[in-house]
Amino acid sequence: MIRGYDRYGMFIDEPIGYRISPDGSRILLYYGEIKINADDQYHVILCTRPSEE
Known part of the structure; x- marks a missing residue:
């Protein structure tokens, strides 16, 4: 879990x-x-590396 x-x-x-x-x-x-929120809604994020907290 990162940033909620x-x-x-x-x-x-x-x-x-x-x-x-x-x-x-x-x-x-x-x-x-x-990225999945509490309502099970999601979206895909393209990035250079994994997210950090």
């Missing part, structure tokens, strides 16, 4: 998306999390 939500994550071997940095370059994303 259950989170489950997974590293993927190939990029699953990218983030555009302020200088316009692309940062490849290899990690995804599922």
